[in-house]
Every structure is written in structure tokens, then in C-alpha cells.
Amino acid sequence: MLKYSLEKLFFSNSFCKSNQFRCISHFSASIWDVTSGKHREGDQLNVKGWVKSVRKLKEHAFLEINDGSCNKNLQLVVDKAQLNGAAYGSSVDASGTLGVTPKNQLELKVERLQEFGKCPLSEGYPFYPKKSYPPDYVRNHLHLRPQVSSLASTLRVRHHATKCFNDYLDREGFFQIHTPIITSNDCEGAGEAFLVRPASADLLKQMAKKDVPLDRAYFDRQAYLTVSGQLHLEAMSHGLGKVYTFGPTFRAENSKSPIHLSEFYMLELEEAFMETLEDLTNRIESMIKHVTKSLLDVASEDLAAVRKLTDDSTLEESFSWLDKPYPRITFKEAIHVLEQNKSKLKSVVRPEEGINKEQELFLVSHFQCPLFVIDWPKAIKSFYMRENRTEPALVDAMDFLVPHVGELVGGSVRENEYDRLKAKLPDQEALRWYLELRKFGSVPTAGFGLGLERYLCWVLNVHNIRDVIPFPRWAHNCSM
């Protein structure tokens, strides 16, 4: 009765069905496969990709194609008669034999070329061949942006960085927790939060309850997009021990700043039984160094391709900070350095307001190194930070500052004593659950938040955060 028997289906190979000519002997390969040495001269291959350039000589055409698997192109050598209209921007399916150029590069001597789709430049394609465009222009064409090689490299680096962070934390015994995106707790002040409600007015009416305003009917309460998973993560650390969350976070700010977005990715970590700022800063330093070294191992070509747009240094020079120990200076010491150097600063040093971006960058350049600022004044930090047990005007908090970005990581040891926390809690009713963590089996915990985009801006030397995230959202901007 059935069209296919189980065995036939499972072992059948669709390879030959759709593209008969490939069946002769051509093995489907990515350009990464080819350029990383998986194939050699004489191999019969099928490759597919987008045409990045076309050069025509007497009888042959030379096409550079890229398939997104890496930042390198593969050269196709095609009989002009076989070109079938393939031109810059169009997509092709090519089968042939791998040969070697006079310069000892692999190239595909094409026996058959098919075009999937054309690319009519005259009908509005925004990227002309052999032209380079400024990031602002590229960003105006979000949907076609991955076809620009520097953006594709950036997104591959983003993939690898995400994986390196996850791998490091898994090896270190941390469990990834998906903290909620929609939350009824508004951790750091409603001013910066987005509200969430169903789009359907009918649904809201249907769900209406007495004494609940209609726009809150879906969840029976006000619901926000998360501004931080920290408090939820602290709950998870009480039971799971070492936990982290690595996902989207939101800020409703009217900001045009090149280091702020409305939607960005944050790695937040919480480690149970961690009691000191020194352990916390060691954890951060170790993580940043391990992750960046792994990233250089797997993504150096893409990293170099993006960095070369803004910086002439070699990767070795650019990443010399990997071999340095990072200083820990106190907030008081930081202010002292800034005051000693106030003639070099545009902004006024106001310790009661903390350290602004210009001042952060000055500190990094003064110490010629990423650095930690520890022991912050209690008055300017959050309620959940532990009051220093010997200097009660301070909290056990830290910021980690890096070149050209400023603050990359902020963290603290948390207040784990029930009575002290209760006295400081801003909203007793909404955060009763948070207080209970310190009532039932409380343990010391410490943690931090790291912005993925800021990390990428730093390691890629990209100066606008909108160019390291696939779909940037900021004030007045949410296309697609």
C-alpha cells in the first residue's frame, strides 16, 4: 500500500534524483572542504556558490565563487561557451575536476555549469562588483548584507565566539539555563524595560478578568522583556551550583550610541560557593583568555579579514594582551589616576557618578592593558551586591575594562545574608521569591554579565555595535 518501503527509503540516496549529471562521479564539496585540504588535484567535484568576480580571457572565463562556508573563494575555469550567462552576484552549480593554478592554488576546471539565479544589478542590487562600501551603507541593506564578505566573516566569527564561550563553560562544569525573556520581574527599573502584550484585541477581551486591566489580561499582570537574567540565574544556582545564561537582553533607551542596542546578547554567569572578588576576577580573566585563544584557533582567517579593514597590525600584535596579567585596581585608585590626569580628559571626574566611558578608555590606555576596577562605593551600585564586611561604604563589585569599548563585564559577589538583603530589597512583594533564596539553604554566590557584541567589537576592532549583530535594533530602527 505504501509508496515507499521502509528499507528502500532509508537507504535511498536523493543525490542522483534532482541533478542527474552529478551522478557520474562528482562529489559535493564546500569551498571550506576544498581550501582546507580535504580534496586534491584530480578529484571530481561539485560545488555551488555565488559569483564574486568574473574575468574573461580568449576562450576561458575565470569565476571566483564563494559559498559562505569560509572567507576564501574558489576559482572556476569555464569554457566561455559554457558560461550560460553566469555573472557577478548570480548563483551557480558547477561540476568538474580539481586542478592547480601556476601559483599552486586549487581551481575547478568546470565541465558543466548551471545557473540557479541571476542578479540583475540594474534592478536595484545594492552592491556593485569591485566596489567597497562604508558600513552605514551596507547596514541599510540588512537582508542582502550577508552577501558582503566582511559581514559574512563577522557573522562566522560571532558563531565561533558563541561556541567557544559555550564550550569553555561546559568544560568548567557550568549548565546553560534559558532564563525567561518575558518576565514579571523588572530587575533594574521599569524606565528601561519594554512591555509585552498580545497583538490581538479579541484575545485580550476573551481573557479579561475582573480587577485586571485589559492590557494585562494575558498574564494577569504587567509583563516585560528581560533586562537581565541574573536574579533568575541566582535561583538556579541554588540547586544546580554553576550556571549561566547566554541570550537576548533588552533596553528601551533612546540612544544613538555606537555601543548600545535595544536588543543584544549577554552572557550572565552565577557560581555558587564563590565568596571573593578575587575568585570572580580570576574566573573572568581565565574565561576571556581561554575563549579568545580558542577563537584564534578556529576563526583566525575571518578575524584577520575583518580586522584588516581598520588596522594594519598582525593578529599576533593585536592579541598581545592575551599573554599579559590584568591589573586589579580599586575604584579609589582609579579615581586617583583620573584626577592626576584630569588635564588629558574632556569630562570632569565625579566619583559620586562613577566612571564614564571616556574615563574607562583613559584607564585602559594608562595601564596599556585590559584591567579590573574593584571595590566600588555602595552608594552607586545595586542592592544585590554584597557590602564589604570590613569597609561598609564599599561593595564587592567589579568592572572589567577593555580597549576601544570600555566596560565589557560587570559583576559582584551577591548579598547572601537574609537579614542584610531584606533590609536593602527595593520591592519586597515582587522580589519575595528572591529573598527566599537566602532564607532556605542560602549559599555565597558571585557572578557577572558580559556583552557579546562588545566582546566582538573589541576582538574584531569594529567601532559600531550594529555591525556585529545580524539584525540590529535601536531607537527608530527595527527593519525586517
Next chain:
Amino acid sequence: MLKYSLEKLFFSNSFCKSNQFRCISHFSASIWDVTSGKHREGDQLNVKGWVKSVRKLKEHAFLEINDGSCNKNLQLVVDKAQLNGAAYGSSVDASGTLGVTPKNQLELKVERLQEFGKCPLSEGYPFYPKKSYPPDYVRNHLHLRPQVSSLASTLRVRHHATKCFNDYLDREGFFQIHTPIITSNDCEGAGEAFLVRPASADLLKQMAKKDVPLDRAYFDRQAYLTVSGQLHLEAMSHGLGKVYTFGPTFRAENSKSPIHLSEFYMLELEEAFMETLEDLTNRIESMIKHVTKSLLDVASEDLAAVRKLTDDSTLEESFSWLDKPYPRITFKEAIHVLEQNKSKLKSVVRPEEGINKEQELFLVSHFQCPLFVIDWPKAIKSFYMRENRTEPALVDAMDFLVPHVGELVGGSVRENEYDRLKAKLPDQEALRWYLELRKFGSVPTAGFGLGLERYLCWVLNVHNIRDVIPFPRWAHNCSM
């Protein structure tokens, strides 16, 4: 001038500072370290965790403690005089020497025990010792839930499953793309979407623009929470080739169903140059099998611990489906099977409405195996699915059905011909960008979406989706 010199700071060790006694020789270890054989009899260790049970004999007390690193406990042997009040639920810091019980299990003979935090049962702690609670009860205490061992096991399995999916896709050459959470495209109909706007009325006023309604002032337009990253992923596949997204997805539905949530995690994949349903179903079958085998390698103890609550089978019996080929049956064949068996179904078979959950589960049990349903009627499927080129009433779409969950994966080959897509596009203006992908360098692509929570329900044999996600959100429910 500085409090610490660079070298001193980098090489200093905080270990001895906070807990002087640990400095003698006790090495800080997780219970996973101990139970997985990293330590042996005679080792001087420091462990920390929560007390899961206390048994007192004449001179000694035996404490089982767990630190979240694994589902096993470690037994502490403590002089009664040293107990310091440590009791069920409290958190402790124990140093001592590793010994072996008469049953050849490792245990820690404690020399010093410190209590971090008490756990006053009488003041509202919801989980009493030696009692087991139904999931509905446990779920009412979300913030303390990770302290329940089955929930901790579930969340560790969730971590490992997430990692296994990411690792598999990285090995296969896919790049993870963070598709946007806030979007101005509402892919599958506004009825199921959540709206987003800033909480601050002042901010909206400050950002007001002529001709833009005030509640849209932040982004200059209506903004939604994503219901699918698919269309954005298709844009990324045109340039990057093989891409996926694995993150939160939202539905504003008034549903109490045990397989629906308002916020859930979806793996969506898009593969450029993939042309056939057969390749697509092979990709899915291969992924599910590889990922599940890896998961059994790294998380079998936690998997078994959760499964044993609802199922007496061994893991080998439960996962026998890993060695079977999965049938592919056409929609027409599926309807035929259902009609032949209508006496066994409560619901009426209505092909024009597709296949409902009862019918999905019937098909799985009929074939005694997970299976693919392919070749769906065009009339009941989405605009972006490719019309079958030989049978125009069908689309090249598939559903993958598994026991006790029903549909786990849905996917299709996409329409990559500009003119055909243009004719089918529901909202020409909002989706102009999507159409342009098929105008400039269009390639064949195919892809699918898989629900992480449904996968976890299946492999863990958990029957309510709210029990496999850390912070479930559904109609009228958004606590914390």
C-alpha cells in the same frame, strides 16, 4: 601608588584568604569530580553543597549532600559534635579525607563542617525530606524548583541537549545566527504575536513623531516578538550557506495544552543549495539520531533518573528507535491509514484540515516508529513552501512525528523562483525584502523548525512541557 602590583595580583591566590582552614591541604572538588573517579581514598578534599538527608547513629551523623554538579550525592561522615546544626535543606562547607564505605562507595570523613545557610522548614520551605511531590505542586514553587532532584536532572539534560544540537550543527558546517527577537515582520499572522513597546510613557512622548501613533514611536512602527526566525534565516543562507537559529520563540495563544507554551525554544535550520524533500528528511533523521546518541553518552544518569519516574523500561529499550530507519509516507497515504482505522479514533478524519494530534499519535503507534509525513496539500500549507513541480496541488513539505508528542519537526523546500513567490506573497510591501532574496542570486534552500521542549518531553518521557523549561510562561501564568 597602587594597592597591588600587577604581578602580585595576577599570581596571588584567593583560596587561602576567605577560609583559612582549607589551606592545610584540602583540594576543592565537585561531587561530579569525586563520583566520576577523579579522586581516590585518602585524598584531602573540600566539598560544598546542600544537605539532602541526615541519619544519626550513636557518635556519627551521615549526611547525603548534593552540589548540583550531577544527580549523585556524596555521603559525609561527621562527628555529632561537629554537626553545628546542619540539617535537611541547609548548605554546608565540609573538609576531610576521602574514605570508602563497606559497600565500596566513596564517602568524606569530615574533619571540619561549616554551615552557610539554614533551611527553616517550619517557615514555609515547600519540600519536606523523604516526600515526593507531583509536578503541578513542584511547579508552584518555581524559584526553589531546582532544589528538587528530578528538576535539576531535567535542566542538566536540557543543557546537554542544547550543547549536542549546537555541536552537531557546528561539525556539519552550519553557522548559528541570532535571528531577531523583536521584529517588524509578523511571519505567520498577527493573531498569535505579542506586541512590544517601551514601558516608559515619558520616553514615548520624547520620541514622538508626526504621523506615527504614540505607541509605535519607539521603532516608528509596530514591533512584535518573533514567531519564527525562518524568513530572517533564509536571508542569512543567501551568503552564509548553511545556517541555523536556536532561541526563544513566542505565541500569544490562550492555551492550556500540555505541549504549548507562550515562550519556547526552537531550532530552525536553513540549508542553501538543498533541493529535495528527501535530502531534508535525511538531514533531520541524521541530526535526531546523532544528537540523541551524543546525549545518551553525556547525560545517561540524569536521563535515567527522570525517565524512571514514569517508565520502567531500561534506557536501551526506551531508545531502541535510534537503530530503526524512519518511514516516509505521503500525506495521502497517512490519510488512507487514518480512514482505514477511523473506528479506533475519537476525532473525524478531515484531510482539508490536516492531521490533528490524536491522529499524529495514531500514525506513530501504527508504524511503531517515528515517521515523516511528506507531500502535503498546498491549500493547507504556507506561502513560502515550494509547489511540487510535477503535482501542483502539493507542496514539498514534511512533518516529523514522534511518540507521545506528535509533531516534533515541520519543514519544507522553499519557493526559490521569483515569479512564483511574488504571485503567492501575502504582504508585498512588508515582505519586499524577502522577495528580493529570490531576485538577486536566488538559490534553492530547504529548512525546518524543531521544538526543543517537545524533543525533551519525548526523550525524558515528561508529559507536561512546563516541566522541561526553567521558567514556563502560558496563558495567565508568568511568575517571576
